[in-house]
Amino acid sequence: MSGPRLVLATRNAHKVVELRELLADLGAGVDLDTAVVGVTEFPDVEDVVESEVTFEGNALLKARAVAAATGLPALADDSGLAVDVLGGAPGIFSARWSGRHGDDRANLELLLAQTGDVPTEHLGAQFVCAAALVLPGGDEHVERGVLRGVLDRNPRGTNGFGYDPVFAPEASNGRTLAEYDAAEKNAISHRGRAMRAIAPRLLPLLTP
Numbered sequence: 001m002s003g004p005r006l007v008l009a010t011r012n013a014h015k016v017v018e019l020r021e022l023l024a025d026l027g028a029g030v031d032l033d034t035a036v037v038g039v040t041e042f043p044d045v046e047d048v049v050e051s052e053v054t055f056e057g058n059a060l061l062k063a064r065a066v067a068a069a070t071g072l073p074a075l076a077d078d079s080g081l082a083v084d085v086l087g088g089a090p091g092i093f094s095a096r097w098s099g100r101h102g103d104d105r106a107n108l109e110l111l112l113a114q115t116g117d118v119p120t121e122h123l124g125a126q127f128v129c130a131a132a133l134v135l136p137g138g139d140e141h142v143e144r145g146v147l148r149g150v151l152d153r154n155p156r157g158t159n160g161f162g163y164d165p166v167f168a169p170e171a172s173n174g175r176t177l178a179e180y181d182a183a184e185k186n187a188i189s190h191r192g193r194a195m196r197a198i199a200p201r202l203l204p205l206l207t208p
Contacts, residue, residue, distance in 0.1 A: 002031075002034060003034060003035075004034065004035060004036070004037045004041065004070075004072055005030070005035045005036070005072065005073070005205050005206055006035065006036045006037075006072065006073050006074075006075060006202060006205055006206065007037055007038070007039055007041070007042070007066050007067075007070050007072050007073070007074045007075070008036065008037070008038050008039070008074075008075050008076070009039050009048075009062040009063055009065070009066040009074050009075065009076035010038055010039060010076070010077075011038060011039060011040050012038070013038060013040075015038070015077075016036065016037065016038040018186065018195075019036060019075070019195060020032040020033065020036050022192075022195055022196065022199060023036065023199065023202060023203070023206065026199050026200075026203060027203070028202075028203060028206040029206065029207060029208050030206050030207075030208055032206070035206055036206070039066055039070075042066075042069065042070050044069070045065075045066060045069045045070065046065075046069075048061055048062045048065045048066075050062070050078065050092070052092075053092065054092065054130070055078045055079060055080065055091075055092060055128055055129065055130035055144070056078075056130040056132065056142050056144070058078040058092060058130075059076045059077050059078040059130040059131060059132035059142065060076070060132045060134065060140060060142065061076075062074075062076035062078070062132070063075060063076035063132040063133065063134035063140075064134050064140075066134075067134040067135065067136050068136075071136050072136065073133065073134070073135050073136065073202075073205050074133070074134050075131065075132070075133050075134075075198070075202065076131070076132050076134075077129055077130060077131045077132070077191060077194060077195070078092065078129070078130050079094075079127065079128060079129035079130070079190060079191055079194075080092055080093070080094030080095070080127070080128060081094050081111075081125060081126075081127055081128075081162075081163045081167065082125060082126050082127075082128055083111070083115065083123075083124075083125040083151065084122070084123075084124040084125060084126075085115060085118050085122050085123065085124075086114065086115070090107070090111065091128075094107070094162070094163070095107070095162070097110055097111065098110045104161055104162050104163075107162070107163070108155065108162075108163055108165065108166060111151075111163065111166070112151075112153060112166065115151060115153075116153075120150075123150050123151040124148070124149075124150055125148075125149060125150060125151050125167065126146050126147060126148045126149065126190075127146070127147045127149070127163075127167065127189070127190040128144065128145070128146055128190055129144065129145045129146075129189075129190040129191040129193070129194040130142055130143070130144050130145075130194060131143050131144075131145070131191075131194040131195055131197070131198045133198055133201050133202065141198065141201050142198075143194050143197035143198040144194060144197075145189075145190040145191060145192065145193030145194030145195070145196075145197060146190055146193070147169055147188060147189055147190040147193070148169070148170050149167050149168050149169040149170055149172065149177075150167075150168055150170075151166055151167065151168075152166050152167070152168045152174070152176055153166070154166075155176070155178075156175075156176050156178060156179055157175075157176045157177070157178025157179035157180075158178060159178050159179065159180060159181060159182070159185070160176070160177045160178030160180070160185070161178075164176060164177035164178040165177075165178040169188060177189075
């Protein structure tokens with residue numbers, strides 16, 4: 001069987017490459033360049049409004065829509081930053097916390113302003129990612145990945161995006177995620193952990 005076997009519900013080419021690399025490391029036995037594709041390979045599939053109130057809910061929403069539209073197994077993820085003192089916010093609203101979707105600088109500056117008077121010892125936070133696999137027959141599976149750390153009020157690093165410059169993982173010796181290289185980040189990141197957890201469910205779909 002040639003052609004797509006798994007659709008990643010994203011238009012981000014970097015996420016597709018990252019998933020292929022992960023599956024290759026785990027011994028997937030097919031040509032991953034053709035077997036694992038992004039939703040951009042299906043131009044008629046419409047974007048999904050992320051209207052759920054949890055990471056898991058939004059990931060399932062996207063995966064269900066893509067599986068239904070393509071007739072293929074679909075994998076989706078949703079992630080964000082949860083700050084303890086803010087009751088888990090920005091959470092699912094991380095990408096649009098400032099009111100403008102994807103404005104990393106505005107989101108980061110608003111978060112720092114909101115926590116400006118909070119003592120350092122209370123700046124615990126975690127990155128969360130939910131990965132959802134949905135099969136055309138209706139079977140569903142969800143895994144969660146978490147990376148604990150603390151907020152750092154002094155943004156540092158150029159390798160990350162979003163809130164990476166102000167998030168220092170536990171046992172990082174003060175380095176922010178934006179100061180990690182790609183391999184270091186993938187090894188510990190919330191998304192990497194969620195994808196590695198769900199990967200065993202993906203491998204049977206990619207068996208020759």
